[in-house]
Amino acid sequence: MIKIAIYGKGGIGKSTVCSNISVALAKKGVKVMQIGCDPKADSTILLHKGEKLPSIMEEYTKKGTALSLDDIVFIGEEGVICCETGGPPPGTGCAGRGIINSLERLEKLSAYKIYKPDIVIFDVLGDVVCGGFSMPMRKGYAQKVYVVTSSEKMSRYACANISMALENFKGRGYAELGGYILNKSTSPSDRDSLNELCKDFNTQIIGEISYDPIIKSAEENDTTIIHSYPDTTVAEQFKNIAEKIYA
Amino acid sequence: MNNTLKILSCYSADTAGVCSILYELGGMVVVHDASGCNSTYSTHDEPRWNKKPSNIFISALTERDAIMGNDAGFIENVSSAAKDLKPKFICICGSPMPALIGTDFTALAEEIEINTSIPCFSVATTGTYSYIQGAGEALLQYIKKFCIFKKKNHNTVNILGFTPLDFYINGQLERIVKLFADNGINVNFIGKYCEDILCASVNLVISQSGLKAAKYMWENYNIPYMCGIPIGEKLSELILKIQNIQSPTFIERNTEKSDLYIIGESIFSQSLSYAIELETGLKSGIIYPLENEGLKTAPADFTTESEEETENFLSLNAKKIIADPIYKNIAPKNAVFHDLPHFAFSGRCYEHIIPNLICNSNALKELIK
Incomplete structure (x- = not known):
């Protein structure tokens, strides 16, 4: 079983990338589990026709120790196994602790042993702002971290922060930096400025997503590009990234 | 608000369980917690504190350390103390604050072990679970490590x-x-x-x-x-x-209905219930306020952490109760109550009347007289 985590600045398209990678791999017969690590609990929304799933924290609050996998794990498009950590309402509680508690709960309920996914994709909210958000990159969780970024300055800044965290935690057996995914669909982007960052962290751009209105259109229709526009360049780009990750 | 304790005490926390089960093993236990909390783990929850020495420390975590994620300070302090004291092992564990900031104890233990060349392991306590979880995990980690x-x-x-x-x-x-x-x-x-x-x-x-x-x-x-x-x-x-025995063996009781109820630690309560049955023929039910995972319960038994549910259950089912004296406060007024203090629940309050029932049928009969 491979475990990877996708990080990146808020709004950069991590969930879109994750969902499309998940479906691309699932279509090839790979058993995929996608775990959204965000209090908004909307990582897997495109895999469920726009429907939001009950989150682990939400269900755990209701059911306590009686919580079972049936309450929190759902099968989405192309058989992708979906799960959302969820977390507190905006402005309250501790989102980081929500992620820790949820991921520990999945382990405790033997989720990986029961569902036996070939790949687990952690879709992690934003930057590594506290201990909780570093959980998916810790020993025993993701082996590799991929960062979704544009070449826009703030996005590169977040990308550098995430890469730096991985560098700092090297001695602890945390995940390795797998590479960057250049998302050109959110803003006009060039590779040069990102190539510079690649040099700094001795990594590479593993793939890019071009600007195409169909991305917005697929999202409006609550579905993935792979599902709605399977024969387009963008779909091909997602497939290529999926192949590199699951090589 | 089902789990609010209005009258009852709460059981000792997971951190106390770690300190207690490792107390005589010759190691050094460090709880990553604010200063002042060490008296809870090493004296209030520990009757051996003035009889046998043991190395139990608190890291004196401050708000600033928590905000800044000062793992380096913790590693340095633990390593320095361990180099002076030369314990057989080091065990580090957490409390609510490190749990919230997501301190990675597994990684810290590895770094401390490299620094000191003394075996180090961690127990992921949060201070919010019962002593059973902390003690159980600490013993398991100790066995795995040594x-x-x-x-x-x-x-x-x-x-x-x-x-x-x-x-x-x-x-x-x-x-x-x-x-x-x-x-x-x-x-x-x-x-x-x-x-x-x-x-x-x-x-x-x-x-x-x-x-x-x-x-x-x-x-x-x-x-x-x-x-x-x-x-x-x-x-x-x-x-x-x-x-x-060739395989795991449990006490198996078949109490369908009883008006005698025992409240307490699960294996202790099952043993007591079965011993009473063997000695007197009286069957009893059990209320489990703590973990009972993996044990065989009887139809009359009831599992709950809730004070409210315990009170309701007792009022509907119990005429005789064996439990820590604090439970008397939620027992039906007309029920016969037999005191069986539990140190993890009432601490030193009733320590002088804790009976020793081991191999002693007379003490057992005295308890339920």
């Missing part, structure tokens, strides 16, 4: 799960050890440093705190275990047959 299988010593038993939180220090453990010794069975491990735990032929699990380790040793080293405590003479005789 114990090596050499060869099986026949006719030897480990006693797993002893802490004063469940057994106080009034000679209960000593009587269990004597029971085996008098009957020619060697006791291998009783909660003191021992590398040969995996060489025993069987395990006696005397509290839920020992069950995790027993399961691990059964699944990985084929050492069968029995869950039970030799309360009274008749149950003691049955427990002496431990050498004949």
Whole structure:
């Protein structure tokens, strides 16, 4: 079983990338589990026709120790196994602790042993702002971290922060930096400025997503590009990234 | 608000369980917590504090350290103390603050072990679970870290799960050890440093705190275990047959209905219930306020952490109750109440009346008189 985590600045398209990678791999017969690590609990929304799933924290609050996998794990498009950590309402509680508690709960309920996914994709909210958000990159969780970024300055800044965290935690057996995914669909982007960052962290751009209105259109229709526009360049780009990750 | 305790006390926390079960193993336990909390773990929850020394520390975590994630300071302090004290091992564990900021104790333990060359392991306590979880996990980690299988010593038993939180220090453990010794069975491990735990032929699990380790040793080293405590003479005789067991063995009661209820630690309560039945023919039910995972419960039993549910259940079902005196406050007024103080629940309040029921039928009959 491979475990990877996708990080990146808020709004950069991590969930879109994750969902499309998940479906691309699932279509090839790979058993995929996608775990959204965000209090908004909307990582897997495109895999469920726009429907939001009950989150682990939400269900755990209701059911306590009686919580079972049936309450929190759902099968989405192309058989992708979906799960959302969820977390507190905006402005309250501790989102980081929500992620820790949820991921520990999945382990405790033997989720990986029961569902036996070939790949687990952690879709992690934003930057590594506290201990909780570093959980998916810790020993025993993701082996590799991929960062979704544009070449826009703030996005590169977040990308550098995430890469730096991985560098700092090297001695602890945390995940390795797998590479960057250049998302050109959110803003006009060039590779040069990102190539510079690649040099700094001795990594590479593993793939890019071009600007195409169909991305917005697929999202409006609550579905993935792979599902709605399977024969387009963008779909091909997602497939290529999926192949590199699951090589 | 079902789990709000309005009248009852709460059981000792997971951190106290870690400190208690490792107390006599010759290590150094460091709880990553704010200063001032050490008296809770090492004195309020620990009756041995003024009788036997043990290295139990608090990291004195500050708000600034928590905000800034000062792992380096913690590593440096623990390493420095360990270099001076030269303990056999170091165990680090957490409290609510590190739990919220997501301190990675596994990684910190690895760094401390590299720094000091002293074996170090961690227990992911949060301070919000019961002592059973902390003690159970700490014992399991200790065994995984230190114990090596050499060869099986026949006719030897480990006693797993002893802490004063469940057994106080009034000679209960000593009587269990004597029971085996008098009957020619060697006791291998009783909660003191021992590398040969995996060489025993069987395990006696005397509290839920020992069950995790027993399961691990059964699944990985084929050492069968029995869950039970030799309360009274008749149950003691049955427990002496431990050498004949080939697989996990539990107390099996079939109480369908009873007006006598016991409240307390799960293995203790099951043993007490069964001992009463063997000695007097009286059947009893159990209310489990703590973990009972992996045990066999009877139809009359009830599991709840809730004060409200416990109170309602008692009012509908119990005419006689055996429990810690604090439970008297939520017991039906007309119920007959037999005091059985539990140190993990009421601490020193009733320590002077904690009975020693081990191998003692008279004390058992006295309890329910």
